[in-house]
Amino acid sequence: xxxxxxxxxxxxxxxxxxxxxxxxxxxxxxxxxxxxxxxxxxxxxxxxxxxxxxxxxxxxxxxxxxxxxxxxxxxxxxxxxxxxxxxxxxxxxxxxxxxxxxxxxxxxxxxxxxxxxxxxxxxxxxxxxxxxxxxxxxxxxxxxxxxxxxxxxxxxxxxxxxxxxxxxxxxxxxxxxxxxxxxxxxxxxxxxxxxxxxxxxxxxxxxxxxxxxxxxxxxxx
Amino acid sequence: xxxxxxxxxxxxxxxxxxxxxxxxxxxxxxxxxxxxxxxxxxxxxxxxxxxxxxxxxxxxxxxxxxxxxxxxxxxxxxxxxxxxxxxxxxxxxxxxxxxxxxxxxxxxxxxxxx
Ligand SMILES: Nc1nc2c(ncn2[C@@H]2O[C@H](COP(=O)(O)OP(=O)(O)OP(=O)(O)O)[C@@H](O)[C@H]2O)c(=O)[nH]1
Ligand SMILES: [Mg+2]
Ligand SMILES: [Zn+2]
Numbered sequence: 001x002x003x004x005x006x007x008x009x010x011x012x013x014x015x016x017x018x019x020x021x022x023x024x025x026x027x028x029x030x031x032x033x034x035x036x037x038x039x040x041x042x043x044x045x046x047x048x049x050x051x052x053x054x055x056x057x058x059x060x061x062x063x064x065x066x067x068x069x070x071x072x073x074x075x076x077x078x079x080x081x082x083x084x085x086x087x088x089x090x091x092x093x094x095x096x097x098x099x100x101x102x103x104x105x106x107x108x109x110x111x112x113x114x115x116x117x118x119x120x121x122x123x124x125x126x127x128x129x130x131x132x133x134x135x136x137x138x139x140x141x142x143x144x145x146x147x148x149x150x151x152x153x154x155x156x157x158x159x160x161x162x163x164x165x166x167x168x169x170x171x172x173x174x175x176x177x178x179x180x181x182x183x184x185x186x187x188x189x190x191x192x193x194x195x196x197x198x199x200x201x202x203x204x205x206x207x208x209x210x211x212x213x214x215x216x217x218x219x220x221x
Numbered sequence: 222x223x224x225x226x227x228x229x230x231x232x233x234x235x236x237x238x239x240x241x242x243x244x245x246x247x248x249x250x251x252x253x254x255x256x257x258x259x260x261x262x263x264x265x266x267x268x269x270x271x272x273x274x275x276x277x278x279x280x281x282x283x284x285x286x287x288x289x290x291x292x293x294x295x296x297x298x299x300x301x302x303x304x305x306x307x308x309x310x311x312x313x314x315x316x317x318x319x320x321x322x323x324x325x326x327x328x329x330x331x332x333x334x335x
Contacts, residue, residue, distance in 0.1 A: 013233040
């Protein structure tokens, strides 16, 4: 037997699947956003608000909900096409599962597709799903120390949404401290404090999404 | 659950390597696992034994796990220390402005094959 030195990540095959999916979506003009957060941080509420606010865009939502279809129904009601993804009890979505979810959607006429990843701050950060943009949500009740505890998630994300800011008066959450901790891990991260309940901060986030969508695809179809 | 996911990807990566390099049999597989990667080695070996039966090239393989020690960097006093022994707080100066330098990786170092 010979010895082959690999030095490869165990997830090398996933990385290849992810590149293939990214190319496929780019050709179709779909911006895929990987939405990651802990359970209950307000993913579904935030996404349905975005879908309702940005009526001129066509949305798809891939729901990695393990047990129920509650979130998928909420998204359909908001006006997005949605599909339920079966993660088989896995703690994260990978590129193969994401591609299969796209196949299950009958149409490809979307401007933005959100992947609502499995609710935890550890495993999803380790897997490339093929998304062009990684958005993480940290809700105020979770605390401003989370960048210290889950550095990889903050280091990997392009956008940090601090959600449920209407609850700031009731929690010891220092927004400035949280932002400086996140920027230390990832100087380029864009931060948007928002409340999906009151609508505060939503416009800035939505206009950033629009700008990213348009710069990614210079000739929107 | 986490271990299952990683083993699934590992098996797939090895299958693809075998195809590319035209390998028919993989023997030893040496993995480097960070001390704080969150991978439980017992669970990992169990998951591996389950999967190797389902991948023909891996049926006679043996998994060897090497540990990469975890090291933390202190941003305050600019020194490093052993993560597992001291955790989040720097033993030199007591600061909590500390970051993991290495120790959460999981890398396929080498494989023995024919
Ligand atoms: N105060 C306040 N509550 C919110 C806000 N957004 C969401 N919530 C509440 O937070 C809870 C969880 O919201 P979801 O949108 O279901 O969160 P999720 O991350 O999709 O949850 P899972 O999919 O179950 O992980 C619900 O009770 C929401 O009403 C907000 O901006 N402000
Ligand atoms: Mg949800
Ligand atoms: Zn120190």
